[in-house]
Amino acid sequence: MLKQQSDDDWRLARLERLGLKEDPFKLSADPRYLYLGPEHLAVYRQAQGVISRRRGLALITGEMGMGKSSLARRLYDVYASEEGISICYIHTAAFKSAMDAARQISSALGVAPQRSFQRQMDELERTMANAFTAGRNVVVLLDDAQLMAPEALELIHRLYNFDYDAKVAQILAFGQSEMTPLFETNKPVNARVFVRLALPPLTLSSALQMVFFRLQVAGRNEALIDDDAFELLYERSQGVPREIIRYCALATDLLLQSDETVINHDIVREVALHDAR
Numbered sequence: 700m701l702k703q704q705s706d707d708d709w710r711l712a713r714l715e716r717l718g719l720k721e722d723p724f725k726l727s728a729d730p731r732y733l734y735l736g737p738e739h740l741a742v743y744r745q746a747q748g749v750i751s752r753r754r755g756l757a758l759i760t761g762e763m764g765m766g767k768s769s770l771a772r773r774l775y776d777v778y779a780s781e782e783g784i785s786i787c788y789i790h791t792a793a794f795k796s797a798m799d800a801a802r803q804i805s806s807a808l809g810v811a812p813q814r815s816f817q818r819q820m821d822e823l824e825r826t827m828a829n830a831f832t833a834g835r836n837v838v839v840l841l842d843d844a845q846l847m848a849p850e851a852l853e854l855i856h857r858l859y860n861f862d863y864d865a866k867v868a869q870i871l872a873f874g875q876s877e878m879t880p881l882f883e884t885n886k887p888v889n890a891r892v893f894v895r896l897a898l899p900p901l902t903l904s905s906a907l908q909m910v911f912f913r914l915q916v917a918g919r920n921e922a923l924i925d926d927d928a929f930e931l932l933y934e935r936s937q938g939v940p941r942e943i944i945r946y947c948a949l950a951t952d953l954l955l956q957s958d959e960t961v962i963n964h965d966i967v968r969e970v971a972l973h974d975a976r
Contacts, residue, residue, distance in 0.1 A: 713955040714917075723917035724948035726941070730776060733769055734912045736905030742896045743770055746871055750778065750838055754893040755859060755866035758844075758882065759873045761898030764941030767873040770898070771840045774871070784836045792841035792872070794851035801854050804839055820857050827858070827867045837868040845874035845881060852885040859891045900938025903930070909940065910947060924950070924962040931967045935974075946970060 714722060725732070735743055742759060749757045761767045768790070775788040787807035794800035801819040802812055810826050813819040827837050841847075858868050872878065882889045901909065907929065914923055924932065924947070932950065936942035949970045950962045959966065 710955060717923065717954075717960065718919040718921075719914070720918035722948075722951070723913040723919070723923075724944050724951055726944060726948065728769060728772065730773070731916050732913050733773055734909040735770075735773075736901055736909060738899050738901065738905060739766060739770065742898055743773065745894060745896055746770070746774060747777075749871060749894060750774070750784075750836065750869050753836060753865040753869060755869060756855065756888075756891050757869075757871045757894050757896065758878060758892055759871060759896045759898065760876055760878055761873075762875060762939070764939040765898040765900070766940050767898060768842055771842045771871070771873050774838075775840055778838060783834060784838060785830055786838040786840070788840045788842070790842050791846065792844045792874075793846035794854075795848050796850050797853035797857075800847065800851040804854070807839075808837070820854070824858070824861060828861070831865075831867040839868060839870045841870065841872045841874075843874060844872035845876075845878040847881070849881060849884045852882065852888045855891070856885065856888050859888075901940055901943070902938065903933050906933050906936070906938060906940075906943050909943065913944075913947075922961070923954075924967075925964070927964045928962050928967040931964060931971065935967075935971050946974075949974065 710722075714720075723732075746757060746759065748754065759767060759770070771788060775786060778784045778786045785808060787804065789803060789807060794803065798816045798819065801816060801823060805812065805819060805823050808823070808826060810822050813822055830837050855870060858870070859866070861867070879895075882892065910924065910929070911922065914920075928950075932943065932946045936946055946967070950966050953966050953969060954962050957966070
């Protein structure tokens with residue numbers, strides 16, 4: 700315990716030497732560090748449009764590390780306190796069946812559990828219909844939706860089989876590329892998809908802006924990585940946000956152990972050589 704505290708104190712002192720109040724490259728989901736570059740901001744705005752205009756079903760795809768969960772959590776945080784919206788976030792939508800999906804979504808929306816799928820759907824649909832009549836917008840965010848069983852899509856089919864003059868529920872499913880063929884297994888549900896959005900890798904410019912944004916949040920207002928080093932880091936990360944942050948974290952670890960004041964090409968090259976991934 701004392702050694703851990705001593706290590707933490709040493710690290711903080713070294714960070715402060717670089718003008719940092721805290722570690723800018725933590726991999727934890729701290730909302731203060733969420734950066735939406737132009738590419739991801741465009742997807743975020745379209746997702747907001749699906750919610751505000753009651754467009755129904757949207758699919759947002761992206762490979763591992765592209766920021767799908769961060770985007771979903773951002774939407775939840777923005778709308779959770781907004782009047783007129785009932786929103787739930789299922790962080791791992793690995794539904795094994797339609798009943799499993801109905802129970803988990805019902806629970807997240809405060810709907811009492813029922814013994815049969817039909818009764819559960821009756822209660823869920825009644826709740827959504829009452830919310831619509833009262834002017835409330837029901838939003839369901841499904842993360843890791845590529846993990847759900849094909850049978851679970853029956854719940855979505857049922858929810859979009861009863862509509863008024865607008866969609867009673869907006870379902871935004873976030874998942875890896877396997878989510879697309881999953882939805883294609885159910886033609887009626889696939890036909891209900893209003894928009895399909897994809898999170899692309901960051902450009903070099905956006906990656907630079909993301910790193911500088913994180914440095915600013917941590918207290919530093921100047922670059923910490925020289926240009927040549929960042930080009931190599933970006934090349935290794937292939938523009939994947941999580942990988943960019945991970946490489947920055949590894950490079951910062953080496954920087955703190957040296958007498959250098961910025962991450963240079965040699966430091967990034969050493970990280971690349973020793974990175975097992």
